[in-house]
Amino acid sequence: MKLPHLLAITVIALLLGAGSALLGYASTYPEGTPRWENLMDVGGAFTVASAVVGAAWMLSQGLLRRHQRHKS
Secondary structure (H helix, E strand, O other): OOHHHHHHHHHHHHHHHHHHHHHHHHOOOOOOOHHHHHHHHHHHHHHHHHHHHHHHHHHHHHHHHHHHHHHO
8 A cells, every 4th residue: 555545544534533532522511512512513523524535535546547547
């Protein structure tokens, strides 16, 4: 596995793990409290960020392959 692939997968996993952990931790607070709202917001943002990074990485890989195919 090449270093950029490993780096992208690591970033995606870290963001998803952090988001999931924050969402789980939010369940220890009563629903509707300011702390619960903040944890849910940040956890959701990390989870969405992991999806965005994953999608961007997948698109970039597809575009690179397409460019290399047309170049040769």
